[in-house]
Amino acid sequence: MRIAEVTVRRLRMRMKEPFSTSFGTMQDKQFLVIEVQDENGNCGWGESVAFEAPWYTEETVETNVHMINDFLVPLLLGKDITHPDEVSMLFSSIRKNNMAKAALETAVWDLYAKRNRMSLAEALGGTRKEIEVGISIGLQASFSELVAKVQGYLDEGYRRIKVKIKPGFDVELLRTLRAAFPDVPLMADANSAYSLDDIELLKELDAFNLLMIEQPLGHDDIVDHAVLQRELKTPICLDESILSLNDVRKALTLRSTKVINVKIGRVGGLSEAKRIHDYCMEQGVPVWCGGMLEAGIGRAHNIALTSLPNFIYPGDTAGSSRYWEKDIITPEVVVQDGVIAVPRSNGIGYEPDMHAIDNFTIGKWCFSAVE
Numbered sequence: 001m002r003i004a005e006v007t008v009r010r011l012r013m014r015m016k017e018p019f020s021t022s023f024g025t026m027q028d029k030q031f032l033v034i035e036v037q038d039e040n041g042n043c044g045w046g047e048s049v050a051f052e053a054p055w056y057t058e059e060t061v062e063t064n065v066h067m068i069n070d071f072l073v074p075l076l077l078g079k080d081i082t083h084p085d086e087v088s089m090l091f092s093s094i095r096k097n098n099m100a101k102a103a104l105e106t107a108v109w110d111l112y113a114k115r116n117r118m119s120l121a122e123a124l125g126g127t128r129k130e131i132e133v134g135i136s137i138g139l140q141a142s143f144s145e146l147v148a149k150v151q152g153y154l155d156e157g158y159r160r161i162k163v164k165i166k167p168g169f170d171v172e173l174l175r176t177l178r179a180a181f182p183d184v185p186l187m188a189d190a191n192s193a194y195s196l197d198d199i200e201l202l203k204e205l206d207a208f209n210l211l212m213i214e215q216p217l218g219h220d221d222i223v224d225h226a227v228l229q230r231e232l233k234t235p236i237c238l239d240e241s242i243l244s245l246n247d248v249r250k251a252l253t254l255r256s257t258k259v260i261n262v263k264i265g266r267v268g269g270l271s272e273a274k275r276i277h278d279y280c281m282e283q284g285v286p287v288w289c290g291g292m293l294e295a296g297i298g299r300a301h302n303i304a305l306t307s308l309p310n311f312i313y314p315g316d317t318a319g320s321s322r323y324w325e326k327d328i329i330t331p332e333v334v335v336q337d338g339v340i341a342v343p344r345s346n347g348i349g350y351e352p353d354m355h356a357i358d359n360f361t362i363g364k365w366c367f368s369a370v371e
């Protein structure tokens with residue numbers, strides 16, 4: 001297939017409620033939507049998960065606009081591609097900027113699946129017909145509000161609860177939750193809020209029978225996490241520290257982590273995400289799919305990826321209505337009884353809603369290959 005056109009749209013959408021983590025609060029979300037077109041007019045869709053500010057990784061919406069428009073699109077446009085695995089090789093001269101690369105690469109995966117009349121899940125080798133999902137709940141103003149939120153999501157059927165923690169909102173917060181929900185699959189995500197100086201406090205979390213603790217230490221660390229894991233019963237799960245299969249290999253060698261949170265954007269695309277999945281499966285290490293407050297297109301890519309067999313724990317991919325009054329795909333992503341049915345129609349299996357997309361678009365760039 002020849003990549004004949006690329007359209008980059010910058011969208012702004014307001015989330016139903018703010019989302020707070022150890023590094024701050026956000027409610028307005030800007031992100032990029034990518035449309036790639038082949039020589040026959042088939043379209044593939046991708047979403048950049050970079051945020052407006054660089055608190056999760058160093059990438060931002062603006063750096064993604066720059067990288068995509070000025071470096072990555074010129075490497076992709078007009079190229080003949082037989083398989084989407086080739087896209088990351090086309091981009092190999094560009095260091096890092098994984099979210100920018102993934103936005104384009106995932107769009108090519110969708111296009112490839114559509115051309116071959118298969119679902120994206122099928123193209124990736126996914127086997128599950130439905131996926132179990134959990135929910136990630138941001139820091140709340142009070143413990144009672146948090147308990148009420150958890151109860152609400154359990155009532156909706158979510159299969160696993162993840163809460164954010166930070167210094168001062170950890171031991172008592174989790175004690176309160178465990179008292180209210182003794183048997184619920186529960187985990188905590190610190191988004192790098194602690195250091196090895198907090199080791200005694202982190203050991204107290206072993207009392208709460210958590211499924212895992214996500215990224216307690218430095219965003220780029222795999223050495224201190226190995227020291228911490230030796231002292232903890234609770235499995236550590238790395239998120240921010242994992243940017244590639246090589247990072248996974250090194251973290252497992254050091255025993256820094258027992259579970260991997262796979263995010264397509266953070267690792268540079270679906271091909272690398274699948275390689276990480278396959279490697280972890282060989283090693284007997286479970287993985288699960290993280291979230292980046294995505295709109296529908298990013299959500300659809302997560303669902304397809306999660307259909308692979310070693311996605312053992314429920315992921316963070318909630319239904320569209322968790323964040324959005326109105327999503328940018330039809331139908332919207334629906335969670336019923338804590339599961340999402342993996343779409344069987346071609347590509348991502350959801351139709352981009354052009355009316356909604358146009359409504360939210362605040363910037364647009366179009367590129368065509370020269371004939």
Ligand SMILES: O=C(O)CCC(=O)c1ccccc1C(=O)O
Nearest residue numbers: 056136191290291292293294316
């Ligand atoms: O609901 C989601 O999409 C995931 C929410 C979440 O935990 C998160 C949201 C934004 C940035 C980082 C993270 C994270 O997993 O650390």
Ligand SMILES: [Mg+2]
Nearest residue numbers: 189214215239
């Ligand atoms: Mg995380």
